[in-house]
Amino acid sequence: MPQLTDEAAPDEAAPARSAPDEAAPDRSLPARDGSAGTWMTPEAYGASRAAVWTAAVVLVTDTDGRVLVQSVDYRSDRLLPGGAVDAGEAPSAAAAREVREELGVDGRYPRGLAVDWIPADTPGFPAGMRFPGEILYVYDGGTWTPERIASVRLPAQEVTGIHFAEPAELPALMDAGDARRALSALRARINGSGTALLEDGRPTVPTALDRLGVLRTRRTAQRGAWRAGPVPAQLPVRDHRGWLFAPDGRVLLLIARATGAAHLPTPAAVATAAAFPIGYRYGDDCRAEGGEGVHARTAARLTGLPPAGDPAYARLLATPEQVRELSDWGPAGARELESVHAARTRFSLPAPARTPPTELPEAATRW
Template sequence: MPADDVREPVGLMAPEDYARSRAVFWGGAAVLFTDAEGRVLVLDPAYRPGKLLLPGGGVDQAERPSAGAVREVAEELGLSVGVRQLLAVDWVSRGNPEFGTVCGFPGETVSIWDGGVLEESDIARIRLPENEITSFHFLPPAQAARRMRPIERRRMLAALRARIDRAGPAVLEDGESVGLGRALQRLDVVPRIAIGYQDIAWHPAMEPAAGLPVKQAWVWAFDPLGRVVVLVDPRDGHVVLPGGTVETDDDGPKAAALREAAEEAALRLHDAVYLGYLLDPDGAVYGPGTGANARARYIARIDSLGPAAPDVATRITYSRLLVSPVQASELLGLGRAGVEQAEYAAQTAAIRWGIPLSPPQAAIEIPHTGMAALLP
């Protein structure tokens, strides 16, 4: 009944009864921050040691959720920042087993906001409140998730996926997606921080020095709209480019990249062109005892994508996504070298083939049955 309705409630519920019948919920707000490497900022609260949280807390009466998020960041981090956009909303039911009857919990609507990327100068200004927050950490998403309560883990990952997807906020109920959800959420994609890649250099257009072995080769496979194919590993939700190890019977790194793309992703490619390489100076990325080596990168155009099938080597059936190169770099977690590589791949494809620069957009899952004849 509207507040300004002054009619006597003939056959209707009395206003006071109607008010009592409405659901009463708490409000909560949290903020997702990352650093330049894509690691998530999490807090270790003194009142719940060992179970990490995003910065945030309860929304006060008559306070807007975005204002509550800003206030909580000021109280918990000592930072005065604005929130950029809403990433996720989670409706938590009164009977949620993770909350039980704590403080007469009536249910809660939690909003998760995008705080953006914190620079080193921002991080240096963080000040924690005594007796409430014992420490803060920047952790890879998968590592942070393992140290959070299940509902908060799902909420954090949903917000991170929504930030990368750039297609509006995720809608959750008790931490779970409502309906089918978008592709990144549906496939449980976990943006990664690739170990060892954060400090290695990208060498565009350059050939590896004589005597430097090329251990692996990957390919940026472009569709006509400028999107690229990435693979989702069902074991951990991590994303990789098509490609892999250069075998002794491969006719060089390019042949290895094309073979791996066919085996892993059922990709038929043409016009493959050398793009550059990443230098692994001490073999730390590839594995102990390997020694210095190069990781080659190629670009190619997609002819078609066949039906998904288990990879010959691993017997894993990867899910396949079409994303913009920018989003691919965010999912791959290769650090600055990955960002530079994605930009160079997109620019080279545009110059060489006239392929447009794809803006970030909602990731598209390639059907298991494949997509034939992508070229116009």
């Protein structure tokens, strides 16, 4: 950072030093190469700084993991709640004000999910606007219950409606940059590792979820009711997946590299020990695609991996909560998690802290 001075002439005498043996150079004098050094007047320094806009938006999801977007009367695509930060206003205060003005809902949103730098040459801004670039803060609005959603009251103008969208729908509903930013912020929330730094909606340090493009494909709905315990003999099993625990309490999660789709592995695909059934899903969605059946779930210790895993899938370790947030399981997902944590306790494993899902190293399966 340049040094500031009120002096206009760089070659005026410097103030006397109190310690004659100080070795710091006198920057009020010209440098040895004849340049004026780094002194700048406050006026010159202020003029040299980049000027950008500042805005704040809030990412809200419902209990099914869908993202709240709103329709407005001044553009065709949809937006997250939020808007410009007023002069002298803190970004978090702007976020709360905008949600109150646009949706009629009071709240505080102190947790940042992402900070995005939007360059001045971003397409879509009219030339007359002289868009200088923008710093945009994305705050975590949390998960809204049906009761809170029902309390939304739209203003007389500007916001014409709200909609909860499947994350994979956002690129079709929003401006491309807005959709990238929203998905990056949603992945940052699932990662639980703090605020993500973005440039034009892209993380400067992508996590595994970012690199694999998780949530770009619509999640497969499995909304059948949860039943704990073994599958009854009279019910056919249409799908069998495993909650396979690593020693740190996390579980194995597969991500399709081509689509970013997330799902639990089949127990037979990897080496396991101490397997036992924890429950099954049963309902209308389990009878789809040509027949009745249930989705069975088994818990087991993960003890090893095949020598050459399927290259079509990335193998991640994630917390059970992260697995649920990447899945579309409906209200029964909470009951399934209860059974999963009961299985973890039965294995005497720790409750894992929320950290970004990581690709599975062989060492992670050693007990």
